[in-house]
Amino acid sequence: MRTPSRSRPLPTILLLILAGAASVIAEQDEQQPVTHPGCPDKCGNISIPFPFGLMPGCFREGFEVTCDHTFDPPRAFLADRDTNRITVTEHDESAVPDDSYRSYSYPNTSYCPIELMDVSVDRSQARVYGPITSGCSTNSTTYKLKDQVMMLGRLTSAGPFAVSEALNVVIGVGWRVGVTAGSSYTTSSTAVACRSELPAGRLEDARNGSCAGRGCCEAALRQENSYYGPVTNVAPGLRLEDSNALWKTNPCSYAMVVEKSGYNFSTLDLYGDKVLPGRFPKGVPVVLDFAIVGDAACPEKGRRPPPDYACVSNNSYCVNATVGQSGYALSYVCKCAEHYEGNPYIANGCQDIDECKFPDLYYCSTNGICKNRLGGYDCPCKPGMKGDGKLGHCAEKFPLVAKVIVGTTGCIFIIVVISLIFLLRKEKRKTREFYEKNGGPTLEKAKIIKLFKREELVPILKSSNRIGKGGFGEVYKGNIGNELVAVKKPIKGNLLEKEQFANEVIIQSQVIHKNIIRLIGCCLEVDTPLLVYEFLSNGSLDDILHGDGKKPLNLDIRLSIASESADGLAYMHSQTNTIILHGDVKPANILLDDKFVAKISDFGISRLIAREKQHTRYVIGDTSYMDPVYLQSGLLTEKSDVYSFGVVLLELISRKKTFDDNSLVNVFIEAHRRGERATELFDNEIAVAEDLELLQNLAGMAVECLNLDVDQRPAMTDIAHRLLIMNQSRNS
Template sequence: MTTHYYYVLAVTLLLVAAASRQKLSKAEPVTLPGCPDRCGDVSIPYPFGTKDGCFLPGFQIICNDTFHPPRAFFPYDPPNCNEDSFDALDDCLLSQLNSRKPLIMTKDNIYSLNDIEDYTMPGNMSFSPVELTGVSVADGKLQVHAPFCYDCKLNETHYSYRGEIRISFPSLSPFFMTEESTVLMAIGKYTSAGQLNGPPCEAVVTFDDAVNGKCLGRGCCQVPIPPQATSNQVTINRRSSLRITNYEDDCVYGMFVDKYWYNFTSLDLDGDVFLRKNEARGVPVVVDFVIVNHSCPQPGQPAPKGYACAGDNTMCVQVPLDLMADGYAATGYMCRCSQGYQGNPYIPNGCRDIDECKNPDLYPCYGKCHNTEGGYKCACPAGTKGDATHERCAEMFPLPAKLGVGAIGGLFVIALVAFILLLRRQKRKMTQLYMKNGGPALEKANNIKIYRREELKPILKCANFIGKGCFGEVYKGYLDNQLVAVKKPVTDSVAHNEQFANEVIIQSQVIHKNIVRLIGCCLEVDIPMLVYEFLSKGSLDDTLHSNNKVPLDLDVRLNIAAESAEGLAYMHSKTGKRILHGDVKPANILLDDDYVPKISDFGISRMIARDKEHATSVIGDRTYMDPVYLQTGLLTEKSDVYSFGVLLLELISRRKATYSDHNSLVRNFVDAHKTKKIPVELFDKELVEPGDLELLGSLARIAVECLNLDVDERPAMTDVAERLLMLKRSRK
């Protein structure tokens, strides 16, 4: 990786550590819902967390709110060693450091000018938790602060000497220091710093030779640390030959530190300015982190249990590790956002699209920039050419080309004008159709919504076709988040135009629980289209006679009969004008999810005035049609009563009105009625129970009465509905 990359990384970590709460509150989420995302001034992104359920194993952080503001630390578990000898104590510490939580061990030593040969006698040993001061999940790095070694003159006879610092993360922990980010550094006139398993660093200089800036060995030196070290130790030694002879008030230092944090200044060679400035919190150290002891899933394989890369737009990067534990090499991986995304790859939906067009310094574009999901497009403006991502666009149109473009532009204008004129003509046509189909009158209907043709267009597709009736095709689809049925006429005859207009007028006045509700219509077509509520169970005809017959007990069938009769009775007698259906049959009785019947298809309904009781033509299914109506063309309420009688027979027998070449359901029941016996053999076998035969006989008698050829002897629909309701109540 380049030096520039790590410089950007170091600056990023410092900015993360110092960012204000107000600024971060506007950012995207960095942790799981309900989890704290900060500790004082430090952002705590997942997989790190301070509360149970808010972090991955090994990534717990303790937020110490005894500080103001609070400070973040790794969990602290110091070793328990009570050995007497110095060597035994070291052995005990080393054996426990590898198995405990992250910590820092500090040894403070005191020596005297009069005791030159034994100036490294051990003094106080202390332990402290590792403090977290910044996290970059995008780069898999975090910043901690650690103390440093120093050798400072306190007075003319005694020195303060912190001779050893050990930074320790447990073996196979997610954390380790790398030579790419952290170095061993020494600062002083004559001093050297040592480390475990790595080269020492020696700084030798006089005050006059010191050059501010980089650490090049003159007053300040730095050397790499071992790669992927979970634990390392820094020691410091002032050159002993100079300890007695140099009585100047100065300090020397040794430390592990972020390689881009410190710029050498000769002012740090005299006095204790550096010590006083940094002793309280220590110096920054960059530490890498990975998901340890796990590997990225193989291509095409499902993610393993506990896989840390969350959601889409993330990628897994395998990290080769040299760490060893119990004789086995460790494995690990880190999560990153995919190319063109940024954020936290460890939380669901944590990686968000980058708007590259807002950051031209990193994503150059010398033309028109258009952000896309996961990337961006950069194109030269019209009339120019080139690779706009890498260079400025060049003019590409000479004068003839410009003239050609002008001509094409002129043609385009002509086409546009023609298109506008066509739209106006189409609009005028729609307006004329709207007026012709009674739009102004229908606008006054309170219960009718008038739809535009474009609103119904998505529904009128082959995939939505559900059936075809006498007067048109039926489609189902969604309008205003409601499932509806749309009837589209398939002929443009004048008679059908009249029938559709009639149906809109009638149904706008009919509101009943057993009549299909008309929701609206479309008038911007030659023949209006109607929009109804959709009933999921289909027609009674399908339920009774389809190949996949649905079991229907007697109570359900009785309810269908009673409520269908109630709906017809309402049409005949309880509206402003008498409304006749004219085509009552099982196919025109629709059922909802609870098998509640609703009368449909008013395509041939008639609104009967006093002087208009004759239909101009006989229309409907002749199987269910009143013979008197077929002979005279006289359509009355009793015509609907006859058709209902046929429907009732089908309901209790589960046979069609004409079920074979020589068998008529009406004739069979009428003949059986004349014998005054209950025609058990004609009933549906599913209904024949000893306790229900009397009820079935009553239903058959009502049906036969409705089929009387003498119109005056037929009961009114209100009487039929009342008798069926009484039979229904008798079942409770």
């Protein structure tokens, strides 16, 4: 059985607020049309807005209304009794207390139309008179059952109506009775929605206005009680818990689906078959949701709507709905845009609201001037005032306090000017102190280092320009002249920042290699010095492999990245005047330019050890990539970088992230120990048959780097040479 998704009505309180607002706004133009020209728009006292209608050509399919003029005033009914109707079945029934046997007389069945109470186009709802199912005793063993079922639509086709689950409830009235929400027959196996019981016939336990289970019970209307998805019939059923007791103490029991607050329990309703029906001669109020049902939902943005599209008014929009009982039917409703009201189903039906006529709904300060405009309103403050009248912030431009301030400003102006000059001189002196403290005079002599002014770099240090954050600080992207650069700002308050900065500038000014990030210059006129690097457009290897900037990488590019990264590290280890140990080798510190050329960045740990400080416990690095031997001994060597590079190699060929538990490393090492190929660990993007041998060689090289015996690890120069040969062989 096909089951459409559940309708989602607005919360009751919100609907009541919207209803009140709509009723007030509707008063602004009583002549505003609600239906097509030439079509009647009323039946008696009830407004009939399109898509509802009374004549051919005046309604959409499924929304025809019949106006019965035999009543005074005339009464409106949903047309087509075959589709929308109330079925009334009356028969006598005998029962015994244990409900084990029942005998029925031949039922007498009749049909009647569903009467409209009112229609709200803006809420896509209609209120109708709903049926009341009753069971009234005639003697100690027999009672008369009057089943009333309201049906909406056919079983084989979708109708536009469904009973609102949010705005209706199931009510049961009786001495000892269970009420079902899915069937109208006493023998139904449908679960009891609520149960009313007065133990030992204590009618005094019932309380007017209370449906807590003593003479009256109430339950929510549940979607699961409907066979067809959205609730398309109102069929509350009675289940007598003790039929013999009915004659003695409770002549009648009732079951109904009714609008919330539409029924107020009275103890008098427990007596006789005239009291409760007399209060509701037409039936109880029931709220129906309605929608346009057909073969299409709301058209996608930019798509032309179908020929029979219902939202024809300017300033209207479409909302998908789930009203209708057929699983394959689509439905939607039309709404007027914000600050418009009227009927979105007719041409020019959504009219601009003159908000200024309704100050209780659209606030404008008493010191503001309300001005209506299409699609809203403005509330500028009166002349001589400033602020926003919508927010109630209208104040005099020159109140008494302001006038006093303006008067005294002249007296203190000279003091302010003098103070400003003093502050400027102090700031200039402070800038000079920072410059000298950060080694400016010394670095002036280093011609390859450009010293930037504070005003050149500070505008780049905006949160919107931040592109990264690491253990030592934040990185920002910006332009200096026509060059795009990366500006690094060390974390303020880091006890090691001055040591880092001095060491980094000295070391990096001497490092010139195509696979090492280039230091352009620095700014010394701030408390925390700033470093300026070349900007690489493809970000870090970590972003490319795992982050939001994840991109496809073929094996050639990965092999080149590995070879170039190894070449940069080998240069640091063996071809500089002082051995440079990186100490934090990881994908995040391997940057890529627009052609995926790799460059080593962030000499975070090398700054601390360049001055012959090889033993340190204060190195900041990512332990997921860090040499376990170093973590135990505190001794950082070239082989520590080799270990970290081995982890990077594994991430390159597997595209899996390593973590503190070393799970990725352990899996590869274990496979190598057993002499197995690690085929299933390689990234599917590159694990093709003809490349498996090369991938296995790379995995073997990585395992060599990860050897816990430091002396058994290859040198970085050896790794770089082997990767270079692999790369050249593949490209030859």
